[in-house]
Amino acid sequence: MRGAFVKTLIELAAGDRRVLLLTGDIGYMALEPFAExxxxxxxxxxxxxxxxxxxxxxxxxxxxxxxxxxIATFVSLRPYxxxxxxxxxxSLPVRVVGVGGGFEYGHNGITHHAVEDVAVMRAHPGMTVVSPADHEQARAALLATWNVPGPVYYRLGKDDRTVVPGLNGRFEAGRVQSLGGGKDLLILAMGSVAKEAAAAAETLRGQGVACTAAVAASVHPAPAGDLAALAGGFRHVMTVEAHYVNGGLGSMTAEVIAERGLPCRLTRCGVSLPPDGVSGSQEYLHRLHGIDRDSLVATGLRVVRGGA
Amino acid sequence: MNEETRGVTPSGIRKIILEQSYRAHVGHIGSALSVADILSVLYGGVLRTGGDRADRDRFALSKGHAALALYAALHLRGDISRAQLDSFCGEGSKLGVHPESCLPGVDFSTGSLGHGLSMAAGAALAARLQGSSRRVFALLSDGECNEGSIWEAAMFAAHRRLSGLTAIVDLNGQQAFGYTRDVMDMTPMADRWRAFGWEAHETDGHDAVALRRLLSAAPAADGRPRAVIARTVFGKGVPFMENKIKWHYWPMSEDEFRQAMAAVGGAQ
Known part of the structure; x- marks a missing residue:
């Protein structure tokens, strides 16, 4: 995502002299193409x-x-x-770009884990919040939002290879991108952990659960219309985010379900434990917090079959 | 000084500060009085402002709690009406205790100390990128220089040689809870700015001639941004307020208002 973002930003800068790039001494081996x-x-x-x-x-x-x-923590929290x-x-068009949302800087520890950035940014009615799921979507999201009025927060991942199957780089501000599937369970994901959600949905379908995966990269303003239309067709909805369950995608979805009076049960998958100093790889931390593919499959089965 | 700016006098600013703070029953009187002479010089001819011209000079009142002094200057220069001025601290007013950029004539919203100089540094960088001759001024309090972000901005402006940027430090020696020498001693203030790569000048912050000379001077040839350390008296012009911590927050009684107005030459 980082590479796609910089490449796209160069294209935008070539076409518009207003585009500038500032860094807080981060981006070695990433921002050089723009700088050059x-x-x-x-x-x-x-x-x-x-x-x-x-x-x-x-x-x-x-x-x-x-x-x-x-890095997402440094650019969103220190200067909040x-x-x-x-x-x-x-109401000025500053674009705050946080790289490494969630646990992408896994081994670097809690100081580098951005698990509340979306919560604090989406608190502001005037702030657009975008958290792409893969590098193709990151490019589309930047092209669609770089020139909107007012500030934008971009929560990026570092991975420029993995794609979420079926997403095909789709993005539209204020919309949710469905990856398709059946009507037993909706798994809605934000950010690069969406690939785990999509893989879990695939596995669940193999185990007889008609499961739809969807991506909410346009997090704020809430894509309420799409979300209500989509979630309205399910009894069970799961949200997946490398973020605290409070304040992020899970909270946003809960707000839409409650305010629209939708007849579905929500299970929020994300970080619900306080930081305890433990670090590890992104994969380890996803497992620890129950947002890796296998954990999500287990949660999905429990939600659909156990009614938990 | 032209016709338009002639009326932006220090006594005119002080009179409005007292009238409005008394009417609205709010404080920050001493902090506003200490910068009346500085704002009189800035808005009395130094700042090339007015209208929506992109190349107008920019001003950030980094010590936002002195907004009433800014409103007074804007009124005396004709930018805001008497009716607007009289809405100070009213319901739905654009004139709150701290300045908001939604008010014509205010470039930057401030009120949280340590923020204004960074925005001013960005404005000065923008001027350079745009090939504009606009200058940028930021007015800071000495207590505000406790904030680390002031020194982040100071480092940046010196490193980028933003000579179009001038920081004026209102060195009145007081902050909310006591004298700066007791809370967080910042002496020697000018040397601190010099150490950060700025051209620093010390002056009497109530000497209009000296202020005008420093604030109108051509940018430093070597590119250094300029700090004007203005030694001021907190509460200047109202003897019973001068150097008294109480007048950082305290509003005036009726008697105090009468005495204060008499001191600044306003009829009451």
Whole structure:
């Protein structure tokens, strides 16, 4: 996703001089193509995320469309108040780009695990939040949203090879992309963990559960219309996210189900344990928090057959 | 100074600060009074502003709690009406205790200390990228310089040689809970800015001639951004408020208001 994002950003920058890229000294071996192509529009502002967001606000006020880049935790949480009082309060087109959403920086530990970034960003009515599922969708999402009014938060993964089968790079702001399937169970996923959700749905279908997988990359504003239309056809809905179950996709889905009065039961799969200092690979952490394929299959079977 | 800006006098600003804070029964009086002379100089001819011209100078009141002084300057220059001014702290008003960019004449919303200088640095970078001659000014409080983000912005502006950026530090020696020397001693302030790569000047923050000379000076030839360390008196102009911590937050009684207005030459 990171590579696709940078490649697409270069195309956008070639066509529009307002596009700038700022980084908080992150992106070695990733951002160089942009820096080399547009040396006067690339700024490594040093390890100073608050200042980076302040600078971006000043640039946007003067008419630029600055993209600010760092690891998802660093770019969303350290300068959170500068995001709130800057591009959000001023309604300016600053693009906050967080790489490594969820557990992508697994072995680096909790400081690098972005498991609340979507929650804090989607709290703001004026903020667009986009969390693509794979690199093809990341490209489509950037093309569709880079020039929207107001600020955007992009939650990216690092994987530029894996694709979610059936997604085919589809993205539309405010929409949910269904991957198809039957009517026993809907599994709705956000971000790169969607590949686990899609694999679980495939396995469940092999075990006789008519299961539909879908991707919600356009997280905020909530894709309420699509979600209601989709979830309305199921008795059981599971959400899957490498994020706390509070505040992210699970919460957003719960809000839509409750507010629309949909007759379905929701099971939120995500991080529900407090941080305890344990780290490991992304795969290990997905298993630990029950969002790997096998855990999701077990949860799906329990939901559909056990009524849990 | 032209006809339009002649009326932006320090005493005019102080009078409005007292009238409006008394009417709205709010504080931050001392902090606003200490920058009246600085804003009089900025809005009395230094800032090339007005209208929607893209190349107008930008100003960030990084010490947003002195917004009333800014509103006074904007009113005296004719940017906001008397009726707007009288809405200060009213329901649904665009004139709150801290300034919002939805109010014409306010470039940046502030109120959380440590934010304004970063936005100003971005504005100065934008001017360079756009080949614009616009200058950018940020007015900081000395207590605000406790914030690490101020020094992030200071490092960046010096590294990028943003000579179009001027930071004015209102060195009134007080912050919310006490004297800065007791809370977090920032001396020597000018040397700190110099150490971060800025051209720093110390001046009497109530000396209009000295302020105008420093704030109108051509950008440094070597590209350094400029810090003007303005030594001010907290509550300047109202003797019973001067250097008294109480007037950081306290509103005035009727008697205090009468005394204060008499001190600044306003008839009551």
């Amino acid at each position: 192509r547009f040396p006067d529009r690339f700024f490594n502002v040093g390890v100073a995320e608050q200042n980076m967001l302040g600078i971006a606000t000043g640039l946007a006020e003067a008419g630029f469309v600055p993209f600010v880049y760092s 108040e500068f995001i709130r009082n800057g591009p959000v309060l001023h």
